[in-house]
Amino acid sequence: xxxxxxxxxxxxxxxxxxxxxxxxxxxxxxxxxxxxxxxxxxxxxxxxxxxxxxxxxxxxxxxxxxxxxxxxxxxxxxxxxxxxxxxxxxxxxxxxxxxxxxxxxxxxxxxxxxxxxxxxxxxxxxxxxxxxxxxxxxxxxxxxxxxxxxxxxxxxxxxxxxxxxxxxxxxxxxxxxxxxxxxxxxxxxxxxxxxxxxxxxxxxxxxxxxxxxxxxxxxxxxxxxxxxxxxxxxxxxxxxxxxxxxxxxxx
Amino acid sequence: xxxxxxxxxxxxxxxxxxxxxxxxxxxxxxxxxxxxxxxxxxxxxxxxxxxxxxxxxxxxxxxxxxxxxxxxxxxxxxxxxxxxxxxxxxxxxxxxxxxxxxxxxxxxxxxxxxxxxxxxxxxxxxxxxxxxxxxxxxxxxxxxxxxxxxxxxxxxxxx
Numbered sequence: 001x002x003x004x005x006x007x008x009x010x011x012x013x014x015x016x017x018x019x020x021x022x023x024x025x026x027x028x029x030x031x032x033x034x035x036x037x038x039x040x041x042x043x044x045x046x047x048x049x050x051x052x053x054x055x056x057x058x059x060x061x062x063x064x065x066x067x068x069x070x071x072x073x074x075x076x077x078x079x080x081x082x083x084x085x086x087x088x089x090x091x092x093x094x095x096x097x098x099x100x101x102x103x104x105x106x107x108x109x110x111x112x113x114x115x116x117x118x119x120x121x122x123x124x125x126x127x128x129x130x131x132x133x134x135x136x137x138x139x140x141x142x143x144x145x146x147x148x149x150x151x152x153x154x155x156x157x158x159x160x161x162x163x164x165x166x167x168x169x170x171x172x173x174x175x176x177x178x179x180x181x182x183x184x185x186x187x188x189x190x191x192x193x194x195x196x197x198x199x200x201x202x203x204x205x206x207x208x209x210x211x212x213x214x215x216x217x218x219x220x221x222x223x224x225x226x227x228x229x230x231x232x233x234x235x236x237x238x239x240x241x242x243x244x245x246x247x248x249x250x251x
Numbered sequence: 252x253x254x255x256x257x258x259x260x261x262x263x264x265x266x267x268x269x270x271x272x273x274x275x276x277x278x279x280x281x282x283x284x285x286x287x288x289x290x291x292x293x294x295x296x297x298x299x300x301x302x303x304x305x306x307x308x309x310x311x312x313x314x315x316x317x318x319x320x321x322x323x324x325x326x327x328x329x330x331x332x333x334x335x336x337x338x339x340x341x342x343x344x345x346x347x348x349x350x351x352x353x354x355x356x357x358x359x360x361x362x363x364x365x366x367x368x369x370x371x372x373x374x375x376x377x378x379x380x381x382x383x384x385x386x387x388x389x390x391x392x393x394x395x396x397x398x399x400x401x402x403x404x405x406x407x408x409x410x
Contacts, residue, residue, distance in 0.1 A: 003407040012395035014404045016383060127400060130387045143380055143399070145387025150399065152374040156382055165386040191386055215368060225371070234368035237320070241369075 004031045008038045009105055011129030013112070018136065020122025030119035034112035034126070041108035044070055047099055058097035074100055074107055081202035085217055088206035093178030102205050106131045106164055106197035131164045133197045141242055147189040147227050154191075154233050155225055156242040162197035166190050166204035167227075177209045186211030187226050193240060194222035320369045338367050 002024070004015040015034065019027040046052045053071050056062050062071075078100045082090045091100040109128035113135065116124040123136025134140045139158035146152035147167045157163055166175065167189035177184040190207035192200040203222060207214045215224055215236055223239040235241060318340040377399050385400045395401050 001407060003404055005404050007392055010391065012392055012401075014384070014400055016407060125384055127384045127386075129395070130385065130400070132384050132386050134384075140384060141382045142384045142386050143375070143377065143382040145385055145399070146374045147387075149374070150397070151377050153377050153380055153382070153385075154374055155371055156375065156380060157386070163386045167387070189387075212368075226368075233371035233374075234319075235371055236368055239369070241371075 002027050002031070004035075006035045006038060008035070009042045009108065009128065011105065013038055013109065013129070014125075014127040015116075016125045016127075017116055017121050018123035020120065022119065022121060026119065027121065030116050030121060033119075034115040037112045037115055038108050038128075041070070041104060041111070044068060045074065045100070045104045045108075047101060054100075058099075074104065077107065077198055078103060078202075081199060081206075084199065084219060085202060085206035085210075085214075087178055088209040088214060088217075089202040090178035093181075094176060095181075103198040103201045105129060106133070106162070106201035109133045110162070110197045131162075131197055131201055132159060133162045134159055135161070139240065139242075144191045144225055145189075148231075154189075154227060155235065155239075157191075157193060157225075158240040158242040159193055160240075161193070161195045162200045163191060163193045164197060164200035164204045165192075166201070166208050175205055175208045179209075184209040185229065186214075188229055188231075189227040190224060191226070192218070192222055192224045194219070318367045320367045321372070 002015075002017045002019060004017075006013045006015070013035075015031055017027055017031060022030065043049070044052055045054045047055060047058070049055060053062065053068050057067065057071060075098070078091050078098070081103065082092070087093075089102065091102060092098050105128045109126045109131055110133045112128075113124060113126045113133040116126075117135055123134075123138070123140075125132060125134035125136075125140050130145075132140070132142055134142075139160045142157050142159045142163050143153040144155050144157060144163075144165065146154050175184045176182070185208070187208050190204045192203040192207070194200050194203070199219075200222065203218060203224070206217065207224060207226060210217070212226065212228060212234065215226070215234075218224060218236065223236045225233065225235040225239050227233050318338055320338050382403065384403065385398065387398075
């Protein structure tokens with residue numbers, strides 16, 4: 001397993017790559033290309049950089065012809081997330097213009113992972129500040145943080161594709177209910193697994209807005225574990241809960 | 252798939268439900284208590300309800316009508332591994348099922364497709380957990396330094 005840590009997009013992205021047939025040089029080159037993708041996404045979708053294509057789009061300066069394909073793709077994905085979440089996730093509802101930041105990290109991590117897959121690594125995981133995309137023959141064992149205690153886990157998930165967590169504890173008030181404009185805090189934390197990391201991200205944010213009832217909006221293939229305001233921890237029946245004592249079971 | 256017959260005695264969460272899974276070789280008995288999930292007491296014969304369970308907090312629900320599922324621990328018998336799930340409504344067990352059944356040949360079957368969420372009762376110490384990554388909101392580089400993910404990354408780099 002080869003590890004790498006990259007500071008980008010205002011967070012830290014961790015890589016774990018099982019090289020398979022790749023030698024060290026090939027693996028490092030693939031990780032380098034994956035990191036390039038993350039930095040490119042940062043340049044393109046930063047709302048802090050006034051000349052980023054997203055910033056220019058927000059000011060109405062980009063014509064349809066000038067719009068990069070990646071920005072178009074991300075906006076299309078955002079629109080799909082709005083529909084799937086019934087508007088509980090809506091990057092257009094924020095004052096100041098569209099802000100798809102909520103799914104950029106996940107989208108970029110997925111593309112970085114695609115690079116490692118294309119390079120023929122046998123397994124890999126990209127963790128972009130808690131948004132995890134992975135592939136491999138075996139699922140990856142990912143701990144879901146306890147929102148109230150960083151030294152504890154709500155559960156461990158056997159993740160095959162993606163897992164994302166939203167919570168209001170690190171930046172309180174950051175998640176806004178698009179339908180009221182008020183800070184959302186229906187849940188202390190929401191974690192979603194499924195095939196697309198961007199959609200996991202959107203669903204997790206939407207669950208913070210809509211609360212426990214929002215579990216019904218998950219498309220087939222998506223599962224969730226939530227922590228309610230009063231501390232209850234609930235998982236949807238298909239959530240891939242891992243065994244807590246892997247040595248006893250997988251020895 | 253062969254499904255073991257199930258005998259359920261005792262239906263109130265206050266008195267532990269005893270679920271016997273008779274099997275030809277090694278009979279196994281599963282006691283389901285409300286507070287700590289299921290515990291396995293292997294080797295015994297199928298017993299009638301004892302109703303002697305200890306503390307049994309009724310799972311908290313938002314409304315009396317809301318159903319909650321309580322997930323038991325993993326049970327292994329000669330057919331394979333299964334996990335017991337109780338559905339609790341208004342303090343009473345309304346349904347007993349298995350969430351997953353992994354047969355001895357590794358074939359996994361989803362038995363209970365119920366949409367009722369499963370109640371997780373205890374968190375896990377991160378120190379003892381064998382994990383490869385952490386999902387949780389770590390937004391800033393400063394927060395990363397203090398995070399469990401950073402510790403995992405350091406351990407991987409020095410492995």
